[in-house]
Amino acid sequence: MQRLKLLNSIAFRNLIRQRRRNMLLGVAIAFGTMILIVANSFSRGITDTLLNKLVVQMTGHLELAVIERSRAQNLLMRDRTLYLDLLQKNLPDVREIAENVAVFSRAIGIGKGENVIVVPLELGEGKNIANSTDAEYLLSRVKDGKLEDFASPQYENPVAIFADKAKALNVKLYDTLKMRLKTVSGQEQSARFTVVMLLRSESLFESGAMFLPLKNLKDLRGFRPNETGSLQVTFKLFDSPRTVIRLADKIHALLKPGIAALHGELIAANKKTPVVLGGLIQDFEKSTVVQKFVRLSDGQFFKDKDTDRILLSAASAESLGVAPGDKVTLRFKSIHAAEPVEQGFIVDGIYENDPAIPGQISAFLPEAGFYRAYLGDLPDKRTLAAEGVTAEWKALLAPEYRVLPRTSTGDDLLKKNQDMRKTNFYGPAIDVRTMYESASQVLDLESALNKITVIAVLIMFFIILIGVVNTLRMTIRERTREIGTMRALGVHQADVRNIFLLETFQLAFFSAVTGLVAAFVVILLLSSFTIETQSILGLFLDKRRLYFLPFVSDIVRNIVMILIISTATAYFPSRRAAKLDAAEALRHYE
Amino acid sequence: MKKIILVTLAILPLSLHAMTVDRVLQEIDKRMSQVSDFSAKVALTQQKVGQGVKNFETLFFRRDEGDEFLMVTTAPQSEKGNGYLRTGNNFWMYRQNTRTFQHINRDESINGTDTKAGDFERKKTTELYKPLVDANGKEDIVEETLGNKKVWKFTVVAKVRDVTYPKQVYWVEKDTFLQLKVQSYSLSGTLMQTAYFLKYTQIEGKYILLKGMFIDEFEKGNKTVLDISGVSLKKLSPKIFTKAYLENLSK
Numbered sequence: 001m002q003r004l005k006l007l008n009s010i011a012f013r014n015l016i017r018q019r020r021r022n023m024l025l026g027v028a029i030a031f032g033t034m035i036l037i038v039a040n041s042f043s044r045g046i047t048d049t050l051l052n053k054l055v056v057q058m059t060g061h062l063e064l065a066v067i068e069r070s071r072a073q074n075l076l077m078r079d080r081t082l083y084l085d086l087l088q089k090n091l092p093d094v095r096e097i098a099e100n101v102a103v104f105s106r107a108i109g110i111g112k113g114e115n116v117i118v119v120p121l122e123l124g125e126g127k128n129i130a131n132s133t134d135a136e137y138l139l140s141r142v143k144d145g146k147l148e149d150f151a152s153p154q155y156e157n158p159v160a161i162f163a164d165k166a167k168a169l170n171v172k173l174y175d176t177l178k179m180r181l182k183t184v185s186g187q188e189q190s191a192r193f194t195v196v197m198l199l200r201s202e203s204l205f206e207s208g209a210m211f212l213p214l215k216n217l218k219d220l221r222g223f224r225p226n227e228t229g230s231l232q233v234t235f236k237l238f239d240s241p242r243t244v245i246r247l248a249d250k251i252h253a254l255l256k257p258g259i260a261a262l263h264g265e266l267i268a269a270n271k272k273t274p275v276v277l278g279g280l281i282q283d284f285e286k287s288t289v290v291q292k293f294v295r296l297s298d299g300q301f302f303k304d305k306d307t308d309r310i311l312l313s314a315a316s317a318e319s320l321g322v323a324p325g326d327k328v329t330l331r332f333k334s335i336h337a338a339e340p341v342e343q344g345f346i347v348d349g350i351y352e353n354d355p356a357i358p359g360q361i362s363a364f365l366p367e368a369g370f371y372r373a374y375l376g377d378l379p380d381k382r383t384l385a386a387e388g389v390t391a392e393w394k395a396l397l398a399p400e401y402r403v404l405p406r407t408s409t410g411d412d413l414l415k416k417n418q419d420m421r422k423t424n425f426y427g428p429a430i431d432v433r434t435m436y437e438s439a440s441q442v443l444d445l446e447s448a449l450n451k452i453t454v455i456a457v458l459i460m461f462f463i464i465l466i467g468v469v470n471t472l473r474m475t476i477r478e479r480t481r482e483i484g485t486m487r488a489l490g491v492h493q494a495d496v497r498n499i500f501l502l503e504t505f506q507l508a509f510f511s512a513v514t515g516l517v518a519a520f521v522v523i524l525l526l527s528s529f530t531i532e533t534q535s536i537l538g539l540f541l542d543k544r545r546l547y548f549l550p551f552v553s554d555i556v557r558n559i560v561m562i563l564i565i566s567t568a569t570a571y572f573p574s575r576r577a578a579k580l581d582a583a584e585a586l587r588h589y590e
Numbered sequence: 591m592k593k594i595i596l597v598t599l600a601i602l603p604l605s606l607h608a609m610t611v612d613r614v615l616q617e618i619d620k621r622m623s624q625v626s627d628f629s630a631k632v633a634l635t636q637q638k639v640g641q642g643v644k645n646f647e648t649l650f651f652r653r654d655e656g657d658e659f660l661m662v663t664t665a666p667q668s669e670k671g672n673g674y675l676r677t678g679n680n681f682w683m684y685r686q687n688t689r690t691f692q693h694i695n696r697d698e699s700i701n702g703t704d705t706k707a708g709d710f711e712r713k714k715t716t717e718l719y720k721p722l723v724d725a726n727g728k729e730d731i732v733e734e735t736l737g738n739k740k741v742w743k744f745t746v747v748a749k750v751r752d753v754t755y756p757k758q759v760y761w762v763e764k765d766t767f768l769q770l771k772v773q774s775y776s777l778s779g780t781l782m783q784t785a786y787f788l789k790y791t792q793i794e795g796k797y798i799l800l801k802g803m804f805i806d807e808f809e810k811g812n813k814t815v816l817d818i819s820g821v822s823l824k825k826l827s828p829k830i831f832t833k834a835y836l837e838n839l840s841k
Contacts, residue, residue: 070695106809113639113809180808183777185751186706190780190808222751222777376751421693424679 007495011502018475025471026511028464032457033515033562038522039453040554045547046540047446054205055435060098060232061244062091064251066401067429068375070421075100075230076184078378078428079335083231090254091247095236096133098122099228101217105181107193107210109169116165118181120214123150138197138211144173145197150213152196157220160197160211171195183222184229191220202543224336226378244434249406252432257400258383259358260374260427264332264340266312266320266363273319277310277330278361278384279370279398282424289392293356294364299324299349307369310345313362317350324349334377341377345369358389358397370398371426401428410440461562465569472504472570476577487582500574501567508566512559523548611721611729611744614760617767619714624796626654631820639811649839651830658831661700662839671840674700677831684833686840691833706754718753719746733764736771740764755782768797773807781807793823 015022064087066077077083080099087097102119121138124131129147130139138147143163150158156176161169171177173195180190193212201207218228235244262277282304284290294311302309310328312320322328324347331342345365361384365373374382383400402425407413413433420429476483486496530544541547634646647665652658662673671686674694682691683698699706721729722745731744741761748756755774762769768790774783789801798821806812829835 108809178780178808180776180782183751186754187748187751187756188754188774188776188782190776190778190782418693421695422680 007498011499014503029511030515032460032464033512034518036457036558037519041548041550043449044549048549049542059435060234062233062248063433065230065431077228080228093236096234098232100232101229103181105179107179109171109177112170114168116210119209119211120217121211122214141199143198143200149196155194157193157216158196159193162199162201162207164207241436248432248434252406255403260398260400261384263381267329268320268322271320275362276360277363280364281367287396293354295352296349297352302348302366304366305368306366307372309348311349311364314353316362333380343373367426401430404429404431407437413437468569472573484582484586493578497574497578504570505567508563512562611731615715627826628652629822630818633817635815637813653826660831673836675836684836720749722747736761
């Protein structure tokens, strides 16, 4: 230890002796360190802006979505309460579970039209209107208008819009604009809106949004009270992607679909009979189970795409006194209304009663017709008891939903959507996704930016290290007699080598620390300017300023890397110097 | 004799109004189903406020059996070679620059226009719409004159939720049951679009639309003109409705 202290102090003294040369080299290393830290911080800042502000606002940390008929753009969750319950019971530290019913629209102001995205607002009730995350967001950006106006019956469809969008639409506070949008089923909808709040946007991404109370937006889009688009979860504490992915996997594992069934009654003329309807999946006729156990005594099988055809068991047909070609009405209780709903069908065929058919099923619908009835008015009682149902029958009967496999990247997500479209499944498919899949392109961008930064800085360091090596060689050459003197005085070879290494280490260390300080000064300076831009670069700004996010781990890693590279570069020249013969070194003259 | 004349005169107005909306819709569907295999050159001129005029040209092929269709864009240059193919339950989009096929669903926009893939599905109007009736159950259908043609004017409302316009008003020529004008309304009852079917031709006894105009009533100044030319009703080979053919046509 004493020896190391001594070597250190010798190295430090040598460093001070060669001030000019070391200063130049030190400045180069400091400059390189500064660039590395600033670039890393900027890259982290972009990731934070894009991922944690942009993507989390769009998708939450975790999203539970239901896709019907492979329409990935049109998410529709028919039983919001069921899935909300699932999430609330199984996810810890949830800050918010938001209903995603946002929609792209065309807004027409006074003589001008603009594309916008209408985003739902969840505000508090009554006097507590400001008591919500969304209210806080609005209040943090309000330029003009009052939050209370959202609750006022005086204003038709009150909206908050950003000031630059208002300017583009040529509207002011309390002006009316009209919008066209699509309902959840794809129908054209239009409405008038009153601008009750003008906001100040802090990034290019924000200015395209328009905020409308959730209830208004759901009504316009045709969602029934129990329905929603998807559920987006934001957590209070967010430590790492792994935690979110683990929780998503947990929710995914909990989703276990049952066999779908419609429980109700069939009515024909004045007769009625209780019924349990099952759905036969596409290509059911190829199934050996159907060929063996669903034997028609009259009529024919329906087609996969039929939506108004039904197969009745012989018992049901007899109770109703119907034959193929006759009409029957299905009546059942839905979660959406107190009164039962009714749907009409035409009997296509009658099949013989067979004990192999899952005992409760007394009629079948084709997949298309089944899900049309099932999803159109989601039944109160909607599954079949699975006990005693064989695997072959389970594979043949329409499931409550399908669970899509978990994916980890955006490319996998795209492929999953493609595969889903190919199946043309008429029923609902549930997807549990995290922002990492939805935003994997953002992560790729961040990774690419990081790589570019590292490569650029390494190139620069390479250039600097050439300087280090050159300087060290010159130093050793000039100090050959000094080395000879040290060796003659009995200093070991290893110590001679270590003195040079320590000199380089200390130089690199002090330069790196100087570079770190300079980096923070540069960061402070660069982030003090406001940048007004409408280009895509605006996406990378936060509050219209460049945004840097230095991480201690990055800084420490960068400095350690500089120290290691500098010291490693100095090793071979130092070793060569240490191996010089003392007598020869003493005879050396420049 | 007088009694017979009086009775005839009394029931005559009734028989004049015996036409029902369902019957007109059935006739419309009949006209559409008469057109079997179809190929044509389709030109769309789209005018949007602040965006100027865009011209799209496509070659369109449709085969009755299997309700298959194939479309290849020939203009503008930026879209040239892109295409769409539907066979069975599969709907593909072809991108000429990457030479790849991508499965799409019915909500996908065609060439970035307001037309969706689902619009090309053959659907009967009678399956999608029903007559609008008043409180007394009376259908909203009247005789009118449109230009110099006698038409039935009637209102229909959607039977199902997956139609674009929940309410439409039709003007259909009395003699031929050809649609001359259709006004489409949003769910809230706002007039969104007026479509004019300006010119028809007859080929092999079947009526084919040659020119149409679609006016955006919501955002004034937007309109699209449809021109169809080079129409042929000759039977089309199933080989046309293949990925290989589409790729070849795109070159």
